[in-house]
Amino acid sequence: MVAPIDQSELPLDNLEFFIDPSRCIGCQACVAACGECDTHRGIPMIHLDYVDRSTSVQTAPVVCMHCENPTCAMVCPADAIKQDDNGVVLSAAHSRCIGCSNCTLACPFGVPKQQIEMQLMMKCDLCYDRSSVGKKPMCAAVCPSQALHYGSRTKVEAHRGEVPCNKFQFGDQTVKTKVNMMTAHGLDTIPFDVADFMPQGNLAAFGRERIGSPDAAEDTVWEDLPA
Amino acid sequence: MAFLNLTEDEYIERYGPTPAYMSERDLEGEPDKLVKTHCCFCGVQCGIQLKVKENKIVGFEPWEEFPVNEGKLCPKGVKRYLQNGHPDRLTTPLMRSEDGFREAGWDEALSKTVSEIQRVQATYGRDAVAFLGGASMTNEKSYINGKFARVALGTRNIDYNGRLCMASAGAANKLAFGIDRSANPWKDIPKAKVLILAGTNIAECFPILTDYIWRARDNGAKIIVIDPRITPIARTADLFLPVRPGRDSALAHGILHMMIEWGWIDEDFIAAHTNDFDAVRELVKDYTPAHTEQITGVPAASIEQAAELWGTAETSMLLHARGIEHHTKGVENVLSYINLVLATGRIGKPGSGYGTLTGQGNGQGGREHGQRCNQLPGGRDINNPEHREHIANFWGIDETKLPREGLTACEIIDDIEMGEIKALISISFNPLVSIPDSARTRKALEKLEHFTAIDFFLSETAQYADVVLAGSLQEEDEGTVTTGEGRCVRLRPVVRPPAEARVDWHIIADLAQRLGAGRHFAHETAADIFEELTAVSAGGPVDYSGMSYERIENEMGIFWPCPAPNHPGTPRLFAGGRFAHPDGRAKFHAFPYRPPAEEVDAEYPIFFTSGRVVSQYLSGTQTRRIGMLVDQYPEPLCEIHPHLAERLGIADSDRVRVSTRRGQIEVPAQIVKTIRPDTVFIPYHWPGKKAANQITNRALDPISKIPEFKVCACKVEKAS
């Protein structure tokens, strides 16, 4: 089908997924390409939402983070979610999945998608047909903004201004993942804060803290409103 | 007199746009082949591999070896394959009938076109027939279009839709540098320490370049974004200058004012390599930060910060696009920003330079090979006697028979409206959607005595045609295009045109034959045309003569000028500060700021601006037919700042009526804090009542003749 890839040049273990939502431009190339992947053709698995379009163009691309101890698999009543030897958490086994939504509700990253009529959960499997033979997953192959990148850790560490991190702190729960997320130097865990969101669900709360960048939530940018 | 004889819904019912989705059946089994070619959309011309099965494109595969995009694509590129095998595809010639169109044979359709052209030319003169081309077509087709108009039609009125895109930048580049091309390859971007992005929504219009911007930032670059909207690239910018629409040149002057004041200009370079700086030095004296703030709405402190960042940079690149070019002073805007580059002397070096980002697929090449009213192949000047002589000799015609400079695209539409031009042949151009003041465009189309359109889908403009000739999609022909960085790349043939549809230049050649000019169009293959266009370009300003298909394929594209088969091409221009003017010096231009053609007033108190969204391309003839792209942003929305919305009593998703002196449009409101409160924005990709160009202003730049898409005065009301 496609030119064979010399696998000796692309040892699977050296290629990792790095995601940097802050670089995302919301173009949806990933969504478009995700639907072209053979393991779930026609049904994009990646999530891409505006954080809050009314205040910002910031977008949130979410692929499966492939947890080391996947909450989704643990809460599955049907043993439908399996991990392969490389730690890839696969989409639900078709024969087992009973479409109960436990995984969808429990995943801290909100990844699994329910196909209600099919009684089936589907989720990002790193384009298993591609990544298992050394090719890039579709989304990372096309992402034009470096928000989604599949490549060697050495290069990422050498070139990026941020550092990869694969630990997330959700309150009292630490989650370790196979997929890396770029963060600031000195952080080995990405802390999650929910407090600011509680009172009225206003996502503008973080806007003021974005340093040096135009903050749409900060009205002073536009203070020259004509009379 | 060509009035529509079907309703809008009837046209849609018969000819689309129908959103296409992937078909399950195409997935079965293995594709027959993978073809390395390029995306059919913007000026980046990303490399892509198309999966072909039984003469149908069934999918894509990233082409990671192509150095410009390394496999990366935007959603348009990913889904472009769905335009192939599309239900709306025109597969036979159509002729106007009482109930719309009827299918016709090629002989009948071509005979009709030819007889009408001959009749119109015999009655009203040769120039009463105009030819409008497109900048999404290959270099080969652009060359053939120009030659056809001048040799076969003998009309001076040939222009193309690049007039709506690259004209200001092209004209300014010629004036400042003596050559019309981006000065640097994009691979210089990551080496720049400061980037100014002026009026360029890179994330949505050239998504792939976002990668280059981030590489620069990883190397420590600071980026300055100038835009009335917080676009995705502006969101994370180091410095954002929220310019009021139509004030771009003042802002450039204000920045240069502070650079001169603080001594951050390269006097040595200016003295050794440029002319006319003194006039600029004098001009910008008035543009103090406070004064500039008053004009532009950009805080004085930000202007100073920009001057400091840009002035003290070690290496830098300035990139701009339609945001500063789509103005009645588009050329002046561009020249004012070029002043910022020339004053620092940071050009012609790795990581230092300048570029304009081409919006159309072959925006660069489309304007180099004689498809423009004032230009002959090889970037030659139609008013230059030597150039005329060269081309006439090459074509084997008498120089006196070679038409003189004609009208530009918008002027052609104006002239049709005024009854001067009576017949039109257009190819891949949808002016009803893409030219400002669509009511006037419609009136013009209704006045045509004859209109032949060559296209692959029935565009809204082609609905007015008397004859529609079913042409070819990009993937159904082969040839070359020249990308926004000046790299000529190779489009490989992927599939054959379906049914009776024909390759565009075969149609043109057939018309030429019937018009009695067949001997000038005896090309057997696209390669023959390429050979001719490279040969004719030899010695001209735009020299392709060292290129061949084989070389372009092997070298993954060649940058012009490439004057000999052993010449490596010229990725970066102006090495050693040598510019293309005869004296080798670049030229400063001192244009004082002047307001746009239409200013806000009591009646129309709000600025209106238009632009693109990432999922659509130009007039949408292709992208409005691709399902996922339609779903991503189904209809135009009007971006309004909450302050303004509150004052006008408008809530999110309310339908609003935006009116200008030319017309009105009703669309849902999108209340966002990412736009200036004195400005509203509507993207322009839709036709009819959803067309933003119903209300934009057709006032033209005096030099480039580009219309003022980016600013006019409007009022906004809640629609009942």
Place this chain on the structure above:
Amino acid sequence: MKTPFSIGLVFAGLLILAIYLGSHQMRDFDPALKWYAVASVLGAFAVGYRFTVWAQRPPSRMYFKRGLELAWRYPWLLVKSGGQKMTAQTFIKERSYYRWIMHLCLSGGCTLTFVVTFPLVFGWIHFDVGNTAEIYQVKAFGAVVREFSVHSLEAKLMFNILNIAALFVLVGLLMAGWRRLTNAGVRAVQNFTEDIMPLLIIFAVTATGFMLTVSYSFLKGHGHGLLVWVHLFTVVVLIFYIPFGKLFHMFQRLCSVCVSLYKQAGEEGPQSGCVVCHDVFASQMHVDDLKNVLDQLGFNYRFATPKGEVHYQDICPKCRHRLLAVNQGKTLGR
């Protein structure tokens, strides 16, 4: 592991009892089939054991517990859902028609076989000669339930019922095999023990079963003696594969009936709104139950905030996406 073992023993014990009683204290038991019976008893133990291990896991236990509670509330839904999910399997149709037909062939063929063979093996049903040699009797638990002539169509169907079932199974196997060989997506994800082996085992059972027919119908019993043992072997392998491989899903599917009841009850009960965006995203029962399940599994997604404790389960998946981007952006100041 004490409970699963005991439950396994209970399953096996019950089956032995059922065989003993159902076969009239072994009077109707066909000794030729004794090894099948032994394997079935061992299989019953394994299924009981495996089922209990599985059903005891917190999420499965939650659904079975709720299912038992709710079964009384929605008896009709219980029947309907059982019919749709266990028999008609309409959800597979939504995945693809091809797979639906394929699966119906496989599950239908296998079920038909089981319905015939297990009662025969257990001595619950046997055939007897009636008043004349031309008449056959079907006896269930000793009582005559049916009589028919050996020349009747019914007799032909009856004697060939396993062959008919095998044909269905073969069609299903062919379709499954073709899919597993040609569909790129499936090929990438499948693995031998989980996806290929069950097809091979079922094929082996079917093929050897067919060969038995061929042997006594066309080859005058040639090789019959050996084939009997080979067929027995494949069946034993199948019986032991069921609880420990992919085919166990036929028992796990039971849980999806519980899910139907659970969803119905969830829809009728209070809903859970996201604490960030306030949109309803699940039933309150589901969110609360999942918090318990997570606790039992040792996950603790609780945040102590100045405004009180927040459980991540109270935030909808969409807001989790947004929180991910916002929190990551915050670490980088963008």
